[in-house]
Amino acid sequence: MYIPKKHEPVRIGFYICHCGVNIASMVDVKEVAKYVGTLPNVVVSRDYKYMCSDPGQEMIQQDIIENRLNRVVVAACSPMLHEQTFRKATEKAGINPFFFQMVNIREHDAWVHTDRLEATRKAMALARAAIQRVPLHKPLEVKKVAVHPNVLIVGGGIAGIHAALVLANAGKRVYLVERDPTIGGHMAKFDKTFPTLDCAMCVLSPKMAAVGSHPNITLWTYSEVAKVDGYVGNYKVVVRRKPRYVLEDLCTGCQECVEACVYKEPKFRDEFNLGLGKRKPIRLPFPQAIPPVTLIDPETCIELKSGKCKKTCLEACGDRKAIDFKQQEELREILVGTIIVATGYQIFDAKRTPYYGYGVYPNVYNALEVERLINASGPTNGELVMRNGQVPKKVAVIHCVGSRDENTNRWCSRVCCLYSLKLAHLIHERTNAEIVNFYIDMRTPGKGMEEFYNRLSEEGMMLVRGKVADVYPDPTDGTTGRLIVQAEDTLMSRILKIPVDMVVLSVGLEPHPDSDKIRRLFNMSCSSEGWFLERHPKLAPVSTFTDGIFLAGCCQGPKDIPDSVAQAGAAAAECFSLIDKGHIEQEPNTAFVVEKECSGCKSCIPLCPYTAISLLEDKKKAYINEALCKGCGTCVASCPSGSIVQNLFEDAEVFSEIEGLLAPVPV
Amino acid sequence: MVAMLEPELCEKGATIETVLDTPEGKRILTCIQCGMCAGTCPYGEYMDYPPRRIINMLRRGFIEEVFKSDSMLRCVACYACMSKCPRGIRLSDVLLPIVKEQTLINQPEIPAELQKTLQNTLRYGNPMGESSRKRVNWATANGTKVPIMAEIKRPVDVLWFVECYTAYYQRGQDNSRAVAKLFNALGIDFAILGNEEKCAGDCGQLTWESGLFETLTDYNMEIFKKYKFNRIVTGDAHAFNAFRIRYPMYGFNYPVEHTTGLFARCLPQLKPKLTKKLNYTVTYHDACCLGRRAGLYDEPRDLLLAIPGIKLVEMTHNRVNSICCGGGGGGMWLDTFFKQKGMERLSERRVKEAIATGADVIAVSCPYEIYRFEDALKVIPHDKPIIVRDVVELLAEALGD
Numbered sequence A: 001m002y003i004p005k006k007h008e009p010v011r012i013g014f015y016i017c018h019c020g021v022n023i024a025s026m027v028d029v030k031e032v033a034k035y036v037g038t039l040p041n042v043v044v045s046r047d048y049k050y051m052c053s054d055p056g057q058e059m060i061q062q063d064i065i066e067n068r069l070n071r072v073v074v075a076a077c078s079p080m081l082h083e084q085t086f087r088k089a090t091e092k093a094g095i096n097p098f099f100f101q102m103v104n105i106r107e108h109d110a111w112v113h114t115d116r117l118e119a120t121r122k123a124m125a126l127a128r129a130a131i132q133r134v135p136l137h138k139p140l141e142v143k144k145v146a147v148h149p150n151v152l153i154v155g156g157g158i159a160g161i162h163a164a165l166v167l168a169n170a171g172k173r174v175y176l177v178e179r180d181p182t183i184g185g186h187m188a189k190f191d192k193t194f195p196t197l198d199c200a201m202c203v204l205s206p207k208m209a210a211v212g213s214h215p216n217i218t219l220w221t222y223s224e225v226a227k228v229d230g231y232v233g234n235y236k237v238v239v240r241r242k243p244r245y246v247l248e249d250l251c252t253g254c255q256e257c258v259e260a261c262v263y264k265e266p267k268f269r270d271e272f273n274l275g276l277g278k279r280k281p282i283r284l285p286f287p288q289a290i291p292p293v294t295l296i297d298p299e300t301c302i303e304l305k306s307g308k309c310k311k312t313c314l315e316a317c318g319d320r321k322a323i324d325f326k327q328q329e330e331l332r333e334i335l336v337g338t339i340i341v342a343t344g345y346q347i348f349d350a351k352r353t354p355y356y357g358y359g360v361y362p363n364v365y366n367a368l369e370v371e372r373l374i375n376a377s378g379p380t381n382g383e384l385v386m387r388n389g390q391v392p393k394k395v396a397v398i399h400c401v402g403s404r405d406e407n408t409n410r411w412c413s414r415v416c417c418l419y420s421l422k423l424a425h426l427i428h429e430r431t432n433a434e435i436v437n438f439y440i441d442m443r444t445p446g447k448g449m450e451e452f453y454n455r456l457s458e459e460g461m462m463l464v465r466g467k468v469a470d471v472y473p474d475p476t477d478g479t480t481g482r483l484i485v486q487a488e489d490t491l492m493s494r495i496l497k498i499p500v501d502m503v504v505l506s507v508g509l510e511p512h513p514d515s516d517k518i519r520r521l522f523n524m525s526c527s528s529e530g531w532f533l534e535r536h537p538k539l540a541p542v543s544t545f546t547d548g549i550f551l552a553g554c555c556q557g558p559k560d561i562p563d564s565v566a567q568a569g570a571a572a573a574e575c576f577s578l579i580d581k582g583h584i585e586q587e588p589n590t591a592f593v594v595e596k597e598c599s600g601c602k603s604c605i606p607l608c609p610y611t612a613i614s615l616l617e618d619k620k621k622a623y624i625n626e627a628l629c630k631g632c633g634t635c636v637a638s639c640p641s642g643s644i645v646q647n648l649f650e651d652a653e654v655f656s657e658i659e660g661l662l663a664p665v666p667v
Numbered sequence B: 001m002v003a004m005l006e007p008e009l010c011e012k013g014a015t016i017e018t019v020l021d022t023p024e025g026k027r028i029l030t031c032i033q034c035g036m037c038a039g040t041c042p043y044g045e046y047m048d049y050p051p052r053r054i055i056n057m058l059r060r061g062f063i064e065e066v067f068k069s070d071s072m073l074r075c076v077a078c079y080a081c082m083s084k085c086p087r088g089i090r091l092s093d094v095l096l097p098i099v100k101e102q103t104l105i106n107q108p109e110i111p112a113e114l115q116k117t118l119q120n121t122l123r124y125g126n127p128m129g130e131s132s133r134k135r136v137n138w139a140t141a142n143g144t145k146v147p148i149m150a151e152i153k154r155p156v157d158v159l160w161f162v163e164c165y166t167a168y169y170q171r172g173q174d175n176s177r178a179v180a181k182l183f184n185a186l187g188i189d190f191a192i193l194g195n196e197e198k199c200a201g202d203c204g205q206l207t208w209e210s211g212l213f214e215t216l217t218d219y220n221m222e223i224f225k226k227y228k229f230n231r232i233v234t235g236d237a238h239a240f241n242a243f244r245i246r247y248p249m250y251g252f253n254y255p256v257e258h259t260t261g262l263f264a265r266c267l268p269q270l271k272p273k274l275t276k277k278l279n280y281t282v283t284y285h286d287a288c289c290l291g292r293r294a295g296l297y298d299e300p301r302d303l304l305l306a307i308p309g310i311k312l313v314e315m316t317h318n319r320v321n322s323i324c325c326g327g328g329g330g331g332m333w334l335d336t337f338f339k340q341k342g343m344e345r346l347s348e349r350r351v352k353e354a355i356a357t358g359a360d361v362i363a364v365s366c367p368y369e370i371y372r373f374e375d376a377l378k379v380i381p382h383d384k385p386i387i388v389r390d391v392v393e394l395l396a397e398a399l400g401d
């Protein structure tokens, strides 16, 4: 490695890239190269068609050797894309890679301007800024941090389940934390799934069971992540485990306690069935729940409310001794290297579109409720009977409820056209009812989806192109609760008022209301809608802006099961890539405190978005944990005594850069 | 939530040629042809060109055909399409008035009733063609004493803009007297313009007689400048709408309130004074300009519920989904035209819903509605008596004496 000798004269090589015509069509690269060649310390100045190509890189390396260069500046595209390429190239020729500086004249210049002369002048200024800062650069070293091999997965829907199995099957230790009493997520509520119409639980339950029994998976249901500290490779996580009042290791899942509960009949709102059925205070959420362990609801259990129950459940449990009314919330601390967030979505609350009468007219249902109504393990054992005890003869399915709407949610929820078709088919199959689907645009992207649409259309369901405007009781109907669905058939330019027995609202998918809290917990970003933001929409779709934290499934945006599973696999692969490499390299552009100047005022500590700063209690000086520092510079700018310095952004470097930028250019 | 639309201003002077270049016009380009507007429009089934088709004709360059049809005369400016449009296109604020103006220009003849009203408003400053010197009469008759700006010669807190129906028509005057009574009970420092006031012009602009509207705006703005006051309060939902949405583009920047909004704000002081029990079952009809356009859904209901004895029941269509009384956008003067076209009067449709609730009273908050509903009740059979009252009338009644 090149070690600069003191007072050795600075010798800079400058290279400007044409990027085909991307840059050259807007910037006169030859002029820029000529100009930079006249600047102090510049020994060679060249332009080349593709600097990132092998010949381009070799040119730099050859110059370093032949012209004894000790600094390199490349003016080309964004450093996001090729900074590493050129750093490696310079390093290979024997110079510390941080003696290289990149200038972005594509995204910051050629692509955003229309005046060639001005764009050329800007390129000159930007290049000169780099030429002025680079002599001040110091050699820096990339640090290596070990990656802990365990993985945390948050959310046990199909995405979380799949990621957990991929990792566990390859021998990695996985902690799966699920908020509900069972894993399975939304998919566990469905009857069948599009486009294949295979039974949802038939494909899901084996995977759920595998998670439950896998030696490499620690499954914590009814639990939430309470705290996350640390950094990629070394996350310290605290998980809060809520009491179920039934001990997981002792319960055999026999459900004799449920049978024995003093409430002879189920009486309380059954959450799993969205309130369409009833449950007892002690219950298993649904037959194939994983873990197959009952739980007691403290809000409705007599013993937990008043301590005055006969506790027939306890009696029934007998020697197994699984019921424990004294169980307390527990906090567990774990160490993991990587985290996958797979917290899914919630359905849109149709009360927010009051003109569809959800919550007002009993025969208006949301789609998830209908999934339960047609599900054999649902509240009606799979028979589609409505709240009034009748089987509908005519059903309207309304698309885009709470999607594609400035007044509610602006995005297309992507799965509801397809699940609407699915439900139309299933309802027809069960009841022989006539179905009318009201859609705006029929969106069926994805493999096999258009074919599915095609096949179901043949069944003769009525498809009306028009957004339903109003749902109201049929004034000619006295008792049955028949409703009129009013919409314009836009292909016929006619207003339809269709009487139906049942209305199904195809509600959209939206982020959980606590997504902002979760985002902060894991230091992620959210899009303005509240979906977790991927690092790059195309090239890093499951990464977040926090290293070592990945996304899978609908928490990143609406998608179907195949895409959720594919993302889960991708997120697992990202974890592998870190775990198997064993360490990560850290950019040395971190900040450090010059201790003798720090007054210990602590003003920097709360400002750091990565909680990297702490106070050394003994010295009363601020200390920056290099492994946590992301080099954002916030503390540097805020320190009242100017005692924080950031590598690569030292004051002298920044000021010379600014001077270089602002001085007049010759053309 | 169904969004309460921002009281965004309207672009001054946008025409059919320029509208697509304005920020609001650009929204029009985003229309997804979903048909929500046509489906929700109370007269959608009678329009050859509901908003959806208008937009597509405009985007494809066939808008002239729309102007030749009299379809747009059926629009009662009820804001239903605009409130539910999934693209947030400000139909009733921006596009429809322009189309309506062009439609009127392109008709071989304008329905006589409307024609007369527009002429009256221009000539006399009120749609009924009453003498402008009689505007103040209600405020001086039968011992009522209402302060008048020109007479009291001092600044006031509230300038009460009375408006036409509430000044000239018997049932409107009842409403005005009730407002005066409530102002006095609350100790509000107020005065009216008396004979100096002219129609605010809301319906003029929604039928998009822009020339007429500007004449009225200029006139009223000049009068406002003569006096000192802190805010304008009006009991007329349409004047309220005009001051909120349209007048600002002519430089108007006074705070404005509708009486229901003001009284709802004053409920802590008002409630103890509401001592007389009114044993009514009441259903409230949301006025378009207050509900959908200004989000005042709860205020009138809160006022009604503050009256001892009142039980509130809702009609099938309420709040954002309310159905217009049919009086907006010039509909007040198009009943004959609508009848010729075989269209049901919306006031009748609305009254049927009210009757179905079993209520004793239809409570309203816009002066058009009193007439329209009382009229409709004459033709729609109902077993049980049902009356129409403005919310403020009920409040005044509950004040006792």
Ligand SMILES: Cc1cc2nc3c(=O)[nH]c(=O)nc-3n(C[C@H](O)[C@H](O)[C@H](O)COP(=O)(O)OP(=O)(O)OC[C@H]3O[C@@H](n4cnc5c(N)ncnc54)[C@H](O)[C@@H]3O)c2cc1C
Residues within 6 Å of the ligand: A154, A155, A156, A157, A158, A159, A160, A177, A178, A179, A180, A183, A184, A185, A186, A187, A190, A192, A193, A194, A195, A223, A224, A225, A342, A343, A344, A345, A346, A347, A367, A368, A371, A415, A419, A422, A512, A518, A552, A553, A554, A555, A559, A560, A561, A562, A564
């Ligand atoms: C009515 C309806 C029908 C559908 N039908 C189909 C279909 O037929 N075919 C198809 O391909 N797709 C269908 N979909 C889409 C499908 O539901 C999703 O693609 C899939 O469920 C996404 O899985 P997920 O794991 O990302 O999210 P989810 O299923 O939502 O799972 C997320 C899990 O994370 C848990 N969780 C949430 N927050 C936290 C937290 N803070 N801590 C711990 N755990 C948390 C939740 O409890 C849940 O168990 C349908 C959607 C709907 C609404």
Ligand code: SF4
Residues within 6 Å of the ligand: A260, A261, A262, A263, A281, A282, A296, A300, A301, A302, A303, A304, A309, A310, A311, A312, A313, A314
């Ligand atoms: S304690 Fe009583 S109420 Fe509670 S679960 Fe057991 S039997 Fe049921």
Ligand code: SF4
Residues within 6 Å of the ligand: A399, A400, A401, A403, A404, A411, A412, A413, A414, A415, A416, A417, A418, A440, A441, A442, A443, A506, A508
């Ligand atoms: S998938 Fe279909 S129903 Fe769902 S929001 Fe998109 S267009 Fe509407």
Ligand code: SF4
Residues within 6 Å of the ligand: B030, B031, B032, B033, B034, B035, B036, B037, B038, B051, B052, B055, B081, B084, B085, B086, B087, B088, B089, B091
């Ligand atoms: S409701 Fe809006 S988006 Fe839909 S057709 Fe009408 S104007 Fe277009």
Ligand code: SF4
Residues within 6 Å of the ligand: B037, B040, B041, B042, B043, B044, B051, B074, B075, B076, B077, B078, B079, B080, B081, B082, B091, B092, B096
């Ligand atoms: S404003 Fe009302 S009447 Fe006019 S087009 Fe819209 S919905 Fe129809």
